Amino acid sequence: MDGDGGSGAGARQQPVRRQARGERRIAQILDAAAAVLAESGYEAATTNKIAAAAGISPGSLYQFFPNKEAIAKALADRFTAQMGGAHRTAFEAADPGTVPLAELIDRIVDPLMAFNLANPGFKALFARPDMPAELSAATRPIQEALLGRVEGILAARAPGLAAADRTRGARVLIQVFKALVPLVAEAGSEDERAALMVELKRVLTGYMTALEARGGARRGDS
Amino acid sequence: MDGDGGSGAGARQQPVRRQARGERRIAQILDAAAAVLAESGYEAATTNKIAAAAGISPGSLYQFFPNKEAIAKALADRFTAQMGGAHRTAFEAADPGTVPLAELIDRIVDPLMAFNLANPGFKALFARPDMPAELSAATRPIQEALLGRVEGILAARAPGLAAADRTRGARVLIQVFKALVPLVAEAGSEDERAALMVELKRVLTGYMTALEARGGARRGDS
DNA sequence: GCATAATACGAGCGGTTACTCGTATTTGCA
DNA sequence: TGCAAATACGAGTAACCGCTCGTATTATGC
Numbered sequence: 001m002d003g004d005g006g007s008g009a010g011a012r013q014q015p016v017r018r019q020a021r022g023e024r025r026i027a028q029i030l031d032a033a034a035a036v037l038a039e040s041g042y043e044a045a046t047t048n049k050i051a052a053a054a055g056i057s058p059g060s061l062y063q064f065f066p067n068k069e070a071i072a073k074a075l076a077d078r079f080t081a082q083m084g085g086a087h088r089t090a091f092e093a094a095d096p097g098t099v100p101l102a103e104l105i106d107r108i109v110d111p112l113m114a115f116n117l118a119n120p121g122f123k124a125l126f127a128r129p130d131m132p133a134e135l136s137a138a139t140r141p142i143q144e145a146l147l148g149r150v151e152g153i154l155a156a157r158a159p160g161l162a163a164a165d166r167t168r169g170a171r172v173l174i175q176v177f178k179a180l181v182p183l184v185a186e187a188g189s190e191d192e193r194a195a196l197m198v199e200l201k202r203v204l205t206g207y208m209t210a211l212e213a214r215g216g217a218r219r220g221d222s
Numbered sequence: 223m224d225g226d227g228g229s230g231a232g233a234r235q236q237p238v239r240r241q242a243r244g245e246r247r248i249a250q251i252l253d254a255a256a257a258v259l260a261e262s263g264y265e266a267a268t269t270n271k272i273a274a275a276a277g278i279s280p281g282s283l284y285q286f287f288p289n290k291e292a293i294a295k296a297l298a299d300r301f302t303a304q305m306g307g308a309h310r311t312a313f314e315a316a317d318p319g320t321v322p323l324a325e326l327i328d329r330i331v332d333p334l335m336a337f338n339l340a341n342p343g344f345k346a347l348f349a350r351p352d353m354p355a356e357l358s359a360a361t362r363p364i365q366e367a368l369l370g371r372v373e374g375i376l377a378a379r380a381p382g383l384a385a386a387d388r389t390r391g392a393r394v395l396i397q398v399f400k401a402l403v404p405l406v407a408e409a410g411s412e413d414e415r416a417a418l419m420v421e422l423k424r425v426l427t428g429y430m431t432a433l434e435a436r437g438g439a440r441r442g443d444s
Numbered sequence: 445g446c447a448t449a450a451t452a453c454g455a456g457c458g459g460t461t462a463c464t465c466g467t468a469t470t471t472g473c474a
Numbered sequence: 475t476g477c478a479a480a481t482a483c484g485a486g487t488a489a490c491c492g493c494t495c496g497t498a499t500t501a502t503g504c
Contacts, residue, residue, distance in 0.1 A: 016479085016480070017472095017479075017480075018480085019470095019471065019472075019479090019480060019481075020471095021470085021471075021480080021481070022480070022481070025481080025482095041352045043265045043352075044352075046460085046461065046462080047461080047462060047463075048460095048461080048462085056482075056483085057482065057483045057484055058462090058463075058464095058483090058484070059463090059464080059465085059482070059483055059484065059485095060481070060482050060483065060484095061463095062462090062463065062464075063480080063481060063482075064481095066463095067462075067463075068461095068462065068463090130263040130266070164417075165417075168414075168417060168418065168421060169421065171405060172402065172405070172418075172421045172422070172425060175401045175402055175405055176398055176401055176402075176425060178401065179397045179398060179400065179401030180394065180397060180398075182351065183393060183394070183397055192390075195386075195387075195390060196390065196394075199390060199391065199394045199429075200394070202429060202432050203394065203398060203425065203428070203429045205432075206425070206428025206429050206431065206432055207421075207424060207425045207428050209428065210424050210427075210428055238449085238450070239449075239450075239502090240450085241449095241450060241451075241500095241501065241502080242501095243450080243451070243500085243501075244450070244451070247451080247452095268490085268491065268492080269491085269492060269493075270490095270491085270492085278452075278453085279452065279453045279454055280453090280454075280492085280493075280494095281452070281453055281454065281455095281493090281494080281495085282451070282452050282453065282454095283493095284492095284493065284494075285450080285451060285452075286451095288493095289492075289493075290492065290493090
């Protein structure tokens with residue numbers, strides 16, 4: 001049965017004519033969801049907690065979202081849009097083929113890490129391996145966009161690399177970055193944080209150098 | 223109130239004289255818990271699911287464990303014991319100060335990765351940042367043992383490194399390894415898995431080389 | 445063989461969760 | 475001003491969670 005059957009809850013299906021008040025509420029709810037998610041994780045972020053954090057009743061929350069998953073998906077979409085901007089400025093800042101490696105890494109890692117630190121709810125949503133199917137579908141676009149951009153850089157800097165090697169290398173680079181985000185985020189001091197950023201860049205630089213050495217020539221073999 | 227008050231449930235407090243049957247049951251439960259944890263994660267691994275997987279009733283499960291956390295702790299302890307053996311053979315196979323870097327990494331990474339692949343429940347228990355306090359206390363010993371061993375290697379191979387730099391470097395190395403475990407585990411084919419192992423070792427080698435270059439001399443400065 | 449303790453069972457308890465529903469209030473539009 | 479739609483409320487509901495308890499069965503010690 002596909003009739004939604006609810007009396008108060010619409011939130012989707014036929015497009016309810018949203019008022020300005022409603023748009024503001026949605027933004028409030030998403031802000032609250034990000035905050036609750038950041039400090040509780042996905043499972044412990046109850047819908048009632050999110051509603052309370054947004055300063056509304058549970059019923060009001062469900063005027064705008066049909067279920068918890070839809071809230072997460074909407075938040076993921078909002079993150080994706082913001083992150084999309086950050087990606088563009090990060091990856092298009094310089095020609096990846098000619099700029100020195102250290103500078104390239106600075107220009108990409110710094111804004112990406114800044115975004116991750118500024119949005120603590122982000123990794124609760126994108127870095128968890130155990131979320132509902134629909135949810136991980138919502139996070140896939142941004143994952144693949146990132147993968148594509150890193151592959152693009154590898155194509156420019158290690159043109160001799162086979163496509164499979166390029167994809168694998170990009171995956172490894174992304175995974176390394178993601179692994180060090182929590183370390184940087186939980187750093188005890190600003191000094192420690194800066195030192196960890198240096199180490200992160202050292203890891204990426206080392207691996208990128210290895211990839212360039214393999215893929216700089218035309219043969220892509222070990 | 224500290225009297226346990228239960229009628230059927232003892233499981234701790236005065237040491238119930240365990241029968242051989244009980245020991246077998248405990249092993250069964252731990253096996254079942256590892257399996258359920260591996261494919262569901264900690265939150266979704268319900269005690270009833272674990273009991274069903276072990277082929278017993280929920281009540282029987284609580285004859286041996288006072289609560290869910292105790293099951294996870296016991297499983298963590300069992301993993302710790304097994305992993306302790308793997309650690310010893312991995313880290314004491316060769317003198318870390320003299321053996322070539324590539325061989326050292328092979329000798330450590332291979333058995334560690336094999337253990338992670340052979341025990342899928344392991345990372346569900348040890349790699350999650352969002353578990354009860356008592357639980358993460360149970361996982362801490364093995365985390366710190368690993369950290370200590372890696373620090374020991376760094377002390378041998380990069381003696382010029384300051385203590386803080388050594389700890390930070392060891393943390394980074396461990397985090398990189400842990401980040402690539404899921405990639406290797408979910409590899410589509412044996413070839414892909416082997417290729418990813420090569421990349422993992424490349425990352426570790428590259429970073430280790432950088433650390434050795436910094437810490438090889440007696441000054442530990444950038 | 446028999447008393448005692450350990451093991452086994454499973455319906456069910458209190459608590460929490462995502463979500464609903466009847467109803468009251470506010471807004472946009474004529 | 476009046477009215478339909480959108481927004482708001484919050485106690486309530488079904489489902490599921492970890493866990494219990496009364497009771498039945500099986501092993502151990504003497």
